[in-house]
Amino acid sequence: DTAVSQTPKYLVTQMGNDKSIKCEQNLGHDTMYWYKQDSKKFLKIMFSYNNKELIINETVPNRFSPKSPDKAHLNLHINSLELGDSAVYFCASSQPGQGADGYTFGSGTRLTVV
Amino acid sequence: AQKVTQAQTEISVVEKEDVTLDCVYETRDTTYYLFWYKQPPSGELVFLIRRNSFDEQNEISGRYSWNFQKSTSSFNFTITASQVVDSAVYFCALSEAISGYSTLTFGKGTMLLVSP
Numbered sequence: 001d002t003a004v005s006q007t008p009k010y011l012v013t014q015m016g017n018d019k020s021i022k023c024e025q026n027l028g029h030d031t032m033y034w035y036k037q038d039s040k041k042f043l044k045i046m047f048s049y050n051n052k053e054l055i056i057n058e059t060v061p062n063r064f065s066p067k068s069p070d071k072a073h074l075n076l077h078i079n080s081l082e083l084g085d086s087a088v089y090f091c092a093s094s095q096p097g098q099g100a101d102g103y104t105f106g107s108g109t110r111l112t113v114v
Numbered sequence: 115a116q117k118v119t120q121a122q123t124e125i126s127v128v129e130k131e132d133v134t135l136d137c138v139y140e141t142r143d144t145t146y147y148l149f150w151y152k153q154p155p156s157g158e159l160v161f162l163i164r165r166n167s168f169d170e171q172n173e174i175s176g177r178y179s180w181n182f183q184k185s186t187s188s189f190n191f192t193i194t195a196s197q198v199v200d201s202a203v204y205f206c207a208l209s210e211a212i213s214g215y216s217t218l219t220f221g222k223g224t225m226l227l228v229s230p
Contacts, residue, residue, distance in 0.1 A: 031215050041153075041203055043220040055215055090159065096215045103149070103209075103216065105159040 003027050006091050006106040013081055014114055021076045021109045023091030029104075031055075031096050032074035034066060037088040037108070046089075049074050050096060078111075086113045116141045118208050120221035127196050128229055135191045135224045137206030143167075147209040148182065148189045149218065154202040165189065196228045 004025045013019050025032060033056075034046040048056035052068045063079045078085060091106040117140040127133045139148065150162040163173060165182050173180045177194045193200055203225045207218040 033217065035218075041223050043205065043207075043218075043223075045217045045219075048215055048217055050215055056217060088157065094216055103161070103164070103218070105151075105161075107158045110157070 001026060004091055004093055004104050004106040006089075006109050008109060009107065010110050010112075012112045012114065015081055015083060017081050018077070018079045019081060019111070020078070021089055021091075021111070023074045023076070023106060025072055025091075025093040025104070027093055027095075027102065027104060029093040029095045029102070030071055031094050032068065032071070033092040033094075034074065034076050035090040035092060035105075037090060039087070043090070047074075047076075081111075081113045083113050086111055116143075116208050116210050116219045118206050118219055118221035120204075120206055120224050122224045123222070124225040124227065126227045126229065129198060130195050131228075132192060132194050133196050133226065133228075135193075135204050135206075135226065137189045137191065137221060139187050139189065139206070139208045141208060141210075143210070147216070149205075149207040149209070150180065150189075150191050151205045151207065152202045153205065153223070159205075162191075193226075196226075198228050198230055201226060201228045 007022045031050045033048045037043045046060050047066045049068045051071045065077045068074045088108045088110050090108045094103040119138045146167045148165045152160040179192045181190045203223045205223045206221045209216040
């Protein structure tokens with residue numbers, strides 16, 4: 001069983017469209033994250049949710065809206081997609097208070113905006 | 115603010131050579147965690163090691179070894195007898211605990227190319 005799964009793996013879309021990336025974890029972790037890896041391979045935190053509540057928002061444009069229906073899911077919705085949004089988006093999960101033990105990444109979603 | 119520096123952008127070696135990837139970090143926390151991840155061409159992030167700030171023992175796992183030195187704020191990674199399959203981008207990362215929640219601050223990565 002995949003611990004942190006993201007769908008879709010690849011997403012190609014036109015500028016101006018709205019798209020969503022889904023993430024699910026079956027590890028029982030309370031905390032989930034979205035990271036963005038840009039074209040230069042730089043990885044940076046975007047959001048963090050703990051038990052469905054937003055705890056970290058790293059100055060991400062309002063066009064990005066994470067949604068956590070339950071603690072096992074953290075979806076990322078992006079409105080009015082721009083060329084600069086092209087990147088690989090990684091979902092991750094961990095259990096808080098355990099020193100980042102068990103920090104687990106999904107396999108990534110490569111978003112290409114044309 | 116936390117910072118991770120991987121000064122080597124790209125390293126090229128020939129198979130069977132030993133190679134060391136450098137990682138220097140900055141943090142004001144007394145408790146923190148350091149990670150290394152491997153990102154092969156397929157794109158996934160492969161966890162290699164997690165080390166807490168109180169454990170300065172060096173670690174060896176097969177051909178991989180890690181040297182953690184708090185005095186120089188470094189957490190270097192050595193691959194012994196490199197193989198073509200080691201070709202990947204390697205990331206060093208530092209965890210930041212905000213009220214118990216850990217976000218990772220990544221270095222910019224070192225691309226390792228191992229040629230036959």
